[in-house]
Amino acid sequence: xxxxxxxxxxxxxxxxxxxxxxxxxxxxxxxxxxxxxxxxxxxxxxxxxxxxxxxxxxxxxxxxxxxxxxxxxxxxxxxxxxxxxxxxxxxxxxxxxxxxxxxxxxxxxxxxxxxxxxxxxxxxxxxxxxxxxxxxxxxxxxxxxxxxxxxxxxxxxxxxxxxxxxxxxxxxxxxxxxxxxxxxxxxxxxxxxxxxxxxxxxxxxxxxxxxxxxxxxxxxxxxxxxxxxxxxxxxxxxxxxxxxxxxxxxxxxxxxxxx
Amino acid sequence: xxxxxxxxxxxxxxxxxxxxxxxxxxxxxxxxxxxxxxxxxxxxxxxxxxxxxxxxxxxxxxxxxxxxxxxxxxxxxxxxxxxxxxxxxxxxxxxxxxxxxxxxxxxxxxxxxxxxxxxxxxxxxxxxxxxxxxxxxxxxxxxxxxxxxxxxxxxxxxxxxxxxxxxxxxxxxxxxxxxxxxxxxxxxxxxxxxxxxxxxxxxxxxxxxxxxxxxxxxxxxxxxxxxxxxxxxxxxxxxxxxxxxxxxxxxxxxxxxxxxxxxxxxxxxxxxxxxxxxxxxxx
Numbered sequence: 202x203x204x205x206x207x208x209x210x211x212x213x214x215x216x217x218x219x220x221x222x223x224x225x226x227x228x229x230x231x232x233x234x235x236x237x238x239x240x241x242x243x244x245x246x247x248x249x250x251x252x253x254x255x256x257x258x259x260x261x262x263x264x265x266x267x268x269x270x271x272x273x274x275x276x277x278x279x280x281x282x283x284x285x286x287x288x289x290x291x292x293x294x295x296x297x298x299x300x301x302x303x304x305x306x307x308x309x310x311x312x313x314x315x316x317x318x319x320x321x322x323x324x325x326x327x328x329x330x331x332x333x334x335x336x337x338x339x340x341x342x343x344x345x346x347x348x349x350x351x352x353x354x355x356x357x358x359x360x361x362x363x364x365x366x367x368x369x370x371x372x373x374x375x376x377x378x379x380x381x382x383x384x385x386x387x388x389x390x391x392x393x394x395x396x397x398x399x400x401x402x403x404x405x406x407x408x409x410x411x412x413x414x415x416x417x418x419x420x421x422x423x424x425x426x427x428x429x430x431x432x433x434x435x436x437x438x439x440x441x442x443x444x445x446x447x448x449x450x451x452x453x454x455x456x457x458x459x460x
Numbered sequence: 461x462x463x464x465x466x467x468x469x470x471x472x473x474x475x476x477x478x479x480x481x482x483x484x485x486x487x488x489x490x491x492x493x494x495x496x497x498x499x500x501x502x503x504x505x506x507x508x509x510x511x512x513x514x515x516x517x518x519x520x521x522x523x524x525x526x527x528x529x530x531x532x533x534x535x536x537x538x539x540x541x542x543x544x545x546x547x548x549x550x551x552x553x554x555x556x557x558x559x560x561x562x563x564x565x566x567x568x569x570x571x572x573x574x575x576x577x578x579x580x581x582x583x584x585x586x587x588x589x590x591x592x593x594x595x596x597x598x599x600x601x602x603x604x605x606x607x608x609x610x611x612x613x614x615x616x617x618x619x620x621x622x623x624x625x626x627x628x629x630x631x632x633x634x635x636x637x638x639x640x641x642x643x644x645x646x647x648x649x650x651x652x653x654x655x656x657x658x659x660x661x662x663x664x665x666x667x668x669x670x671x672x673x674x675x676x677x678x679x680x681x682x683x684x685x686x687x688x689x690x691x692x693x694x695x696x697x698x699x700x701x702x703x704x705x706x707x708x709x710x711x712x713x714x715x716x717x718x719x720x721x722x723x724x725x726x727x728x729x730x731x732x733x734x735x736x737x738x739x740x741x742x743x
């Protein structure tokens with residue numbers, strides 16, 4: 202690449218980065234603003250963060266989010282990993298159908314999943330609450346876990362399993378002592394993906410929660426609709442930092458296990 | 461071998477069962493509901509009828525659907541223009557590639573509602589952009605930006621730009637450099653090399669990016685909610701309101717089916733531009 206082209210590309214890319222980050226930085230700055238109006242800077246304060254800790258609604262939504270995300274991640278990781286093992290290893294009748302089923306959640310609009318589940322819950326007279334968010338979240342995250350684990354399995358040396366069997370290990374021992382440790386980084390990557398998707402997911406959570414059982418994104422949405430408050434900025438800032446730290450920590454662990 | 465097949469099916473059965481119960485059956489339910497009659501209170505009279513489709517195809521809703529298609533398409537095109545040079549830069553940078561990729565991923569991981577909300581403070585009449593422009597005397601009174609089509613397109617671009625960057629990045633990254641060298645050796649100038657070699661070879665990434673941007677952009681309702689005000693709505697907003705406000709599930713179901721068909725058709729249309737061996741970039 203010529204130097205001039207490189208320079209133009211560099212400037213262009215920095216502008217795109219600015220487009221990404223200026224709104225987020227402005228959001229974070231105003232979380233420390235003294236004024237409630239949120240558009241004019243009047244002074245520095247930590248008040249909004251203190252207010253958050255004492256806001257029962259927010260603590261409650263946080264609890265709901267943690268429950269939904271943890272259970273979703275657990276179920277999606279198990280279902281996705283089992284499916285990945287089957288899809289990667291075996292040729293079986295109906296494989297095309299299985300692949301197709303796993304691709305639906307990737308391309309179907311979230312809103313359709315949300316209203317379809319709402320319709321089923323309504324028909325079965327299920328009361329909406331925190332647990333009713335989980336089925337939809339598992340639906341949209343399992344495919345991603347499956348895809349990530351399958352990608353990891355392609356680099357898998359099956360002679361290691363054969364060696365374990367030759368040395369007298371049974372299938373169960375082979376799986377836990379050889380296969381699982383080798384695919385574990387893939388499972389972890391898939392679980393991380395499920396975790397971040399579920400924690401941030403808004404549309405399905407919006408349609409499938411009852412009053413007072415909303416997750417954090419649902420609460421933020423309703424707060425934003427009621428009006429602008431620096432408390433939302435503070436909450437958003439915390440959420441952004443939380444995700445960044447999570448990904449850094451787990452990502453680091455993943456590269457370590459790869460070695 | 462028979463034992464293995466049994467094992468394969470038992471490994472698959474939990475996820476298949478889950479998808480059947482919580483995806484296939486609910487969507488089938490929506491299809492059924494769309495052909496029934498509403499009792500006006502959110503209930504269903506199980507009687508075959510096309511009335512909800514007649515309503516969904518009325519000019520009022522068709523206009524909203526068309527408007528959503530246009531906005532989502534415009535946003536996808538803008539995303540492409542922004543993403544291609546950017547992805548090219550990251551793929552070809554000498555050092556710090558991982559940090560740059562990480563910086564792209566942060567907005568990708570952060571909540572959409574939060575990120576859209578941050579534009580509120582920027583586009584407001586008394587917001588940051590108007591304040592800066594007035595401070596430097598470029599404008600004398602605030603320009604209305606929030607609650608316009610402009611705000612909606614900005615929101616769609618901002619929301620889904622990472623989905624365009626990542627597939628394009630991976631297609632540029634995997635591009636075999638020897639093709640570029642060959643073009644150069646045969647006397648093509650850099651511009652010609654780009655349009656005759658690089659661009660066609662990275663087309664699968666572009667198509668994948670287009671699908672991954674267009675599909676969420678056309679079905680999102682938060683963007684119009686937070687940046688479009690009361691007057692500008694997208695098809696997602698109408699679906700939500702049919703289910704939750706107007707309690708006309710039949711109309712909401714019919715519009716959901718239309719949206720699904722629209723998304724499917726656009727995916728098939730975009731895929732027509734790629735050969736079958738290139739489809740691996742899609743997923």
